[in-house]
Amino acid sequence: MRGNQFIASSGYCSRRRADVLIREQKVTVNGVIVGIGRMINEGDKVKVEGRLLLAKENAIYIMLNKPPGVTCTTAANIEGNIIDFLNYPERIFPVGRLDKQSEGLILLTDDGSIVNDLLREENNEEKGYIVTVDxxxxxxxxxxxxxxVEIYNPRKKTIITTKKCRVIQIDDYRFKITLSQGLNRQIRRMCRxxxxxxxxxxxxxxxxxxxxxxxIGHWRYLTVEEVFELKK
Incomplete structure (x- = not known):
């Protein structure tokens, strides 16, 4: 596998962060500084910032039904962060985020190689939400x-039009919406x-x-079949 994928799959960081570390010449293979695209073979000794990485045979994949009030961050200084809430004994991190007020399905893992695949907008990965309005x-x-819908995008500081999506009414106050986008507070801004x-x-x-x-508040491991489908 490529160097960035190996680093991510070891749980050290995300694939995107691995690319940065490689460009900063902080990654060596068998004692030699390597560049982007370097393939890692069995038996190679990979070090990042001087730390020897080991290939992780059994990655962790967890589904949590996040309660409102929990913040999707690994920052230990943020009260109510998701890592403290889960209190898992090994290093894991959330894949993407749900805003603090929202609840529901969020994945946590130590496999950084899946993060970009799930979050990259051009991959059009669908996410479904049940929404209650006032x-x-x-x-x-x-x-x-x-x-x-035209909404404000704070990252680009401009008005954009969201992609077309599927919306199904459930009852007088609830609907299900399926998005292939993940803009900041997108559904709340669309409704507003x-x-x-x-x-x-x-x-x-x-x-x-x-x-x-x-x-709500409970978690479970993904099954082998679910992990396979997630990585497709």
Missing amino acids: KEITAGFITSMAGG HFQFTVTKLQRVQIKDLMLGQLE
């Missing part, structure tokens, strides 16, 4: 949400455009992985 939903609202306020936001799906009956 007033009765209309057919026009559902159609407009699905067709693309039509003067609706989100009162509950729950993620229930990532790709073919479903939250199912997992109770």
Whole structure:
């Protein structure tokens, strides 16, 4: 495998961060500084910032039903961070994020090689959410949400139009929305455009992985089959 993938799969950091470390000449293979694209073979000794990495045979993949109030960060100085909440004995990190007020399915792993694949926008990986709003939903609202909505993108500091998506009404106050985008507070901003306020936001799906009956605040390991589907 390539050097960045090896570093990520060892749990040291994400693939993107591994590329940075390689460019900064902080990665050696068998004592020699390597560049981007270097392949790692069995028996090679890979060091990052002087630390010898070992290939991880059994990566950790966890599904958590995140409660509201938990912050999706590994920063130990942030009160209520997801790592302290889970209190897992090995180093893991969340894949992407749910905002503090939201709840539902989030993955945690020590396998940095899957992070870019799941989060890269051009991969169009679908994520499904059940949304509750503060007033009765209309057919026009559902159609407009699905067709693309102008919202403010704080990262680019501009107004953008969201991608078309699937929106299905569940009852008078709830709908399911399936996105292939992950903009900051996207669903809340989309609803606000039509003067609706989100009162509950729950993620229930990532790709073919479903939250199912997992109770809020609880977690479980992914099955072998689920990991295989996640990596497809």
